[in-house]
Amino acid sequence: MAEAFKFDLVSPERRLASLDATEVQIPAAGGDLTAMANHAPTITTLRPGLLQVTHSGGQDDYIVLGGFVEISGEKVTVLAERALPRAEVTKALHAEMVEEYRQAHEAAKANAAVDPTLVDDAAKRLSDMEALGDHITA
């Protein structure tokens, strides 16, 4: 049995989870990372993706959009701008989200002259969002 650590998942509106986890898979901006007990203290931003929490009672999946993670030795805190249990995300809702990001991307392209880096960011978020569709079954 792997060592447990405290895991919190909070969104601005509510605390979604607060439990003792043994393993958390995080969709970090620079690539997926798995946090286990005594992980090096890290702060990193999130990309839209699937967050998988393994604990003694099984595994919980959440869809997270943006935000950041704070990992310290004995605690992992995920602050997501938007977070939903995977079961609550339907294909229709996902399509809506993709559309939202697509519009953001278009808007960024329209403003490309002002800040070209925003276009790349928006494009990356859009493709992350689209890739997320593979995980959605409902």
Add this chain to the structure above:
Amino acid sequence: MPSLKDLKTRIESVKSTRKITKAMQMVAAAKLRRAQDAAEAARPYADKMAAVVGGLAASVGGSDGAPRLLAGTGQDQTHLLVVMTAERGLCGGFNSSIVRMAKARIAQLIAQGKTVKVLTVGKKGREQLRRDYANLLIGHVDLSEVKRVGYENAATIAKDVMARFDAGEFDVATIFYNRFQSVISQIPTAQQVIPAVFEDAAEDAGAETPYDYEPSEEAILSDLLPIGVTTQIFTALLENAASEQGARMSAMDNATRNAGDMIDKLTIEFNRSRQAVITNELIEIISGAEAL
């Protein structure tokens, strides 16, 4: 001296007023509970956000690469005041206390020769500010259709404010709202959001564990600052919502009590006049009988 019928109508009308204020008080009490729960639920996120952004700001803040949201424009000539009030009245001094504070600040800034712009959130504040400072109002956010303030509302306001900041419309942004203390006490609060200020973060930043940052500290900070601003606005909206219901609850409690007092007074007056009418009638009968 009002007639018996007049008194009776007045008593009836005050009674129905009392029923209405009583109902409003109970509705406000129920909504207050919900608003407080929402504010409670948002606290862990806001606290953590403030701690992390504060820690980052403390370590990056001094360098030249600090994001503009943190470093500011280097001036403080143009001020944007975001005045958050309620959409509805009948909540005691709730709206006017915010507006009074905002007006004091406007007067002070104008006296210092600064340019002031005002963005109002909530109808009541706009109405009151329009009387004196109509030319300073640059925008209004209407939340009258919103039953329950959500993060999206805060995000819309924050986006608007940050777009104006990027366009160079102002140098300093301050939000005005009522901080919820208790049902009978709400504290009008002014909080500077741009450039970002972190009051207590600087002290505990040193004690924190040295974190690895992925990507760099600067990149994370510039990602998180807009979220931080949004969170501050969201917290303010929630505090304001709870304060509004608290203020309305105590205002309506007072109104109910006053209506009760008034009913008692009117009832006494009614009974006295009825007695006077009876006495008068008796005197007339007796004096009529004596005259015979």
